Amino acid sequence: MTLAAGPEGDAGAPLRPRRRFRPRGRASAVPSAGAAVLSSAPPAAPAAPVVPATGDPRGAVHHPARAALRTPVHPLVDHPTHPPAPPASRRPGGPWAAWSPCTPQECLPPRATTGTLRLARRTAALLSVLAVAVTVVPAAALLGARVLDPVLRALHRAVLRAAGVRLVVRGGPLAPTDGRGALVVADHTSWIDIPALGAIGPVTMLAKREVRDWPLIGALAARIGTLFVHREGLSRLPGTVATCADALRDGTLVGVFPEATTWCGAISGDYRRAPFQAAIDAGAPVRPVTVAITTPDGRPTTAAAFVGEQTLGDTVGRVLRLPGLVCEVTVGELVEPGPHSDRRALAARARDRVRHPRPATTATAV
Secondary structure, three states: EEEEEOOOOOOOOEEEOOOOOOOOOOOOOOOHHHHHHOOOOOOOOOOOOOOOOOOOOOOOOOOHHHHHHHOOOOOOOOOOOOOOOOOOOOOOOOOOOOOOOOHHHHHHHOOOOOHHHHHHHHHHHHHHHHHHHHHHHHHHOOOOHHHHHHHHHHHHHHHHHHEEEEEEEEOOOOOOOOOOEEEEOOOOOOHHHHHHOOOOOEEEEEEEHHHHHHOOOHHHHHHHHEHHHHHHHHHHHHHHHHHHHHHHHHOOOOEEOOOOOOHHHEEEEOOOOOOHHHHHHOOOOOEEEEEEEEOOOOOEEEEEEEOOOOOOHHHHHHHOOOOOEEEEEEEEEOOOOOOOOOHHHHHHHHHHHHHOOOOOEEEEEE
């Protein structure tokens, strides 16, 4: 069974199952012409119309928070048109280069043609949040973490609300209860992942160096202490690992996407092991986090993915046109590096916890 993505403009359009073949021995639901003539039974009554789960006034209305709270995190599924991922040795740039097979043409649903007024309204709201951030963040940074951390959480939540994204958090806080730092790891599909993590904890992100050059966002990221990485220079990798380990020793929550680039979410990439070496060197635990982006009625979608040659403006615009999205964040249990742990084993354990999260008993709509 495969899943097909619906148009972006329909919040209730599911990734719907499609049957490839009809099992043997099953009678057809459509009678032949001869059978219709010979049959003396009266025609069957027409089936009741299906009520759409789209929030349309003519159908059932589903509140985003309620739908998210009763919907579990969805497992990853195969995408019907997703290109195959070749072995690492045959990938463009070799096994060390950041690479993903995902492209907008093959992994994303069609761009919405409606929602122009919604796009304008949400764009204005986002720009307002960024304007506040430019003013408030530098002053809060001067006052220290006690002031800066709640300010950043509030701003990240404001970004999500302005974009029409409902955040639902399952599980406990990101930070260990004993005050230690932790390596926060998650799969990376969308720009939404970053404000979602920032909204629930003061996370210092490990980001590619190119983000530093993004207008406005790059300057804000540098101001709040983002660790920038030169992904193409292996000679700088030991320095990056050492910097990350120092931050973990200081009690910092360091956020990293070990896939090193974005995937559409229908399938996911391998985990790079260098960040896990930093956790081993610092003796810090790993906090696995599962981020699932769904439609308001709880159906998985790739509409928010940031993949391939997409620009930041294109992927943000796609999200702003949508009627709404729900971002479910499941905070997993800590993964402690053992006394003889190696980074390969630690990365594998973290990846398993991220992609197969244990059910959380509590959920909070933020």
